[in-house]
Amino acid sequence: MNNAIAKHFLKPLLACLLLSMGTVHADSDHNIRLATTTSTDNSGLLTALLPEFQADTGYNVHVIAVGTGKALRMGRDGDVDVVLVHARAAEDEFVSQGHGDKRYGVMYNDFVLVGPKEDPAGIANAKDVTDALKRLADHSATFVSRGDDSGTHKKELGLWKKAGVTATGSWYREAGQGMGKVLQIAAEMNAYTLTDRGTWLAYEKKSPLKISFEGDPLLFNPYGIIAVNPQKYPDINHKGAQQLIRWLISPEGQERINNFRIGDNRLFTPSADAGEFASFNHSK
């Protein structure tokens, strides 16, 4: 009887357990968990950069693309090793509360307002972005908000506040989805939305919308990278996280960001300065 049990149940069960253990063990020191925003992933930047990083260093990067809010939350909870996000105020708070090591600037692009070709709210000739938003509210022009606590969503809420507009009503729609999805929703609804230029360039060809307003300094969109605090989580892959940061802000990494194009357009402008790189290497 015991033999039969062993043969029919225990062995396959053990085999299964071992198999699932195997997948646990695959998850060792040469994997880095990076929580980042949908904008760096959907635009294709990471797909272009990370294989080169892997070839250079042997580290395998597991990218988890979510909104900035959720990415920071994962960092705070120690579920990832490093975060690459874009919401300056939230990043500084993350570091000052001791969840992260230090923030390094990596690159920037800017936000643009995209909308219907006919521009029914006439924001193309608005004098600045707050004026453009006021016009949207005045015309009750349909606007799709990310509504997902992402960097772009935080930015948008800040801009409405600056414009002194309470964005509510049937013209203001909160989608609760990633940037790509929201661009699709805006296209289907023939509505306006706020997007980072990188994602927009990646979608421009498939979208009936066009850029309605751009160029205000308020629309500046810097990206920062932060390693999760190893004092909080000693078993986190801090070495790998450091390696990724060093690579991204090194002259070679910055050059690669600079060279990433869609068509003729550069999506991100590298912004780590030489001083930052030097101080990073010094602190090693």
Place this chain on the structure above:
Amino acid sequence: MQESLHHSTTANDVMERLTTTTLAALELLFSGNPELWEIIAISFQVSGIAILVATPPALLVAFVLSYYHFPGRRLLISLNSTLLSVPAVVVGLTLFILLSRQGPLGEWKLLFTQTAMILGQIALAFPILVAMGHSALQACDRRAWETARTLGANPFRALLTIMREARFGLMAALLAAYGRIIAEVGASMMLGGNILHYTRNIPTAIALESSKGEFAQGIALGLVLLVLAFSLNAFLQHFQGKGQPA
């Protein structure tokens, strides 16, 4: 007139887009696009392990529910039926909270691994296996069990005899459970994190690709799921014979 003309052009556009997308999807599949096939392989691996781990204990529970009487048996059956209708995202969220570093099982560092996805899929498959397994075993003639026992079979042997009797029903339970977990997106997305080359499976890839507007890859993967569903059903039909009473 103007309006209807405009309308018909759009309809043609849509038809054309659907056709080109489907053709592009087929091309992706048959050109052996490695990224696509890797995603398919991950799906089958994760769901395969999940079903293998979940089936033996689930069928044992189903057997106990069918052949033994004990207090709380009815309650257990009701609880299990309730679990059947728990949405996958809720299963995902519950396990996410448990497996997060802040959670009680955080030590294991399982979040965003294939193992986490397997656990989620086990949790989803288990109630289906128990419920369908229970109704299959329950339909068996109780005398088969008694005869086997009287003829001197130990409980385990007798169990195997009963399972053999109920094999069509049990196979249907297995296929239904497999069909649910391989097509499930909510839990896999939350627990796996949709990581390329690692935890990106068919459903999470479809969600991602369609959010990027890359419909061809989404359709290609959808076709794989359709073919799979069809083969599973054909397999079941074959096993069940004519599908008509003898």
